Amino acid sequence: MQLETLPQRRRKMISLTPLIDVVFILLLFFMLSSNFTRWHQINLQSATSSESQTPELRILKIESNQGELSFNGNRLSMNNADSIQKFVAENKQATIVITVVEGIKIQVMVNLLDQLKRAGATRVSLAGLAP
Amino acid sequence: MILKNTSVKHKTNDDDNLIPLINIVFLMLIFFMVAGQIQPSDGVKVESPTSVSDTKLTPERLKVVIAEGGQIFIDGAQVRQETLGNRVSAYMQTLTAEQKENAAVVIKADGNLTVDSMQDYVKTIKTSGITHISLMTQSSEQASL
Numbered sequence: 001m002q003l004e005t006l007p008q009r010r011r012k013m014i015s016l017t018p019l020i021d022v023v024f025i026l027l028l029f030f031m032l033s034s035n036f037t038r039w040h041q042i043n044l045q046s047a048t049s050s051e052s053q054t055p056e057l058r059i060l061k062i063e064s065n066q067g068e069l070s071f072n073g074n075r076l077s078m079n080n081a082d083s084i085q086k087f088v089a090e091n092k093q094a095t096i097v098i099t100v101v102e103g104i105k106i107q108v109m110v111n112l113l114d115q116l117k118r119a120g121a122t123r124v125s126l127a128g129l130a131p
Numbered sequence: 132m133i134l135k136n137t138s139v140k141h142k143t144n145d146d147d148n149l150i151p152l153i154n155i156v157f158l159m160l161i162f163f164m165v166a167g168q169i170q171p172s173d174g175v176k177v178e179s180p181t182s183v184s185d186t187k188l189t190p191e192r193l194k195v196v197i198a199e200g201g202q203i204f205i206d207g208a209q210v211r212q213e214t215l216g217n218r219v220s221a222y223m224q225t226l227t228a229e230q231k232e233n234a235a236v237v238i239k240a241d242g243n244l245t246v247d248s249m250q251d252y253v254k255t256i257k258t259s260g261i262t263h264i265s266l267m268t269q270s271s272e273q274a275s276l
Contacts, residue, residue: 017149020149020152020156023153024156027160030160030163030164031163031167033167035170036166036167038269038270039179039268039269040184040185040186040187040267040268040269041184041187041188041189042184042186042265042268043186043263043264043265044253044265044266100246100247102245102247104245104246104247105242105245106240106241106243106244106246106266107181107242107243109246110180110182110184110266113182113184114182114183114184117183117184
């Protein structure tokens with residue numbers, strides 16, 4: 001009797017198919033529900049009041065969704081990286097305030113922020129957007 | 132002969148063939164479990180603006196989703212513009228005094244929404260007492276270059 005039962009136990013293994021079923025379902029769940037986007041944020045609040053001096057303001061206005069900008073009546077283009085660079089270099093100490101005309105898309109405004117950041121601008125304010 | 136051969140193979144292999152498959156499936160499972168993040172749905176499809184911004188998201192926040200058409204969603208449910216202020220105030224009520232100082236609203240707006248229509252919402256949120264307002268952006272491949 002013993003001799004017979006022992007080898008039988010060894011042979012008997014749990015079938016792997018149900019295990020694979022479950023693992024596949026888990027895999028599908030995690031594949032479909034997981035999200036790989038890396039989220040960041042841009043702060044909209046106005047500049048902190050800790051700065052004792054009121055800095056000079058340079059009001060840069062977005063004129064169109066094609067990237068036309070105006071500053072003191074001068075025309076600039078967002079597509080022209082050099083002109084942005086020059087503008088930022090000339091106004092290193094000042095705070096650049098971004099304003100928009102009606103109908104400008106958020107993506108265009110964010111692109112401008114990116115460009116100013118790339119050009120080295122450190123003080124950019126969106127205060128005009130969040131009064 | 133041939134018949135015998137194949138039947139013997141079947142019996143001996145059985146589940147053994149599946150082990151490499153399971154190995155790979157397990158690896159993929161672990162990858163998606165560890166690398167992916169599960170987030171509650173927004174209630175509407177929103178294409179957030181892409182940016183090079185590297186500011187981390189505020190941990191304690193209320194997420195306000197604004198779709199391309201200007202509809203507002205909070206916690207996956209649509210909120211009318213008139214009640215947005217109430218919702219934000221209600222959120223403030225749930226916080227302790229300490230949390231209130233750092234209370235933040237993160238706006239997840241569609242990149243095609245106009246800035247002026249977003250301004251109205253920002254104003255509404257501001258009048259309900261929250262000063263930390265930020266715009267949610269996603270990093271794009273182009274942005275990371």
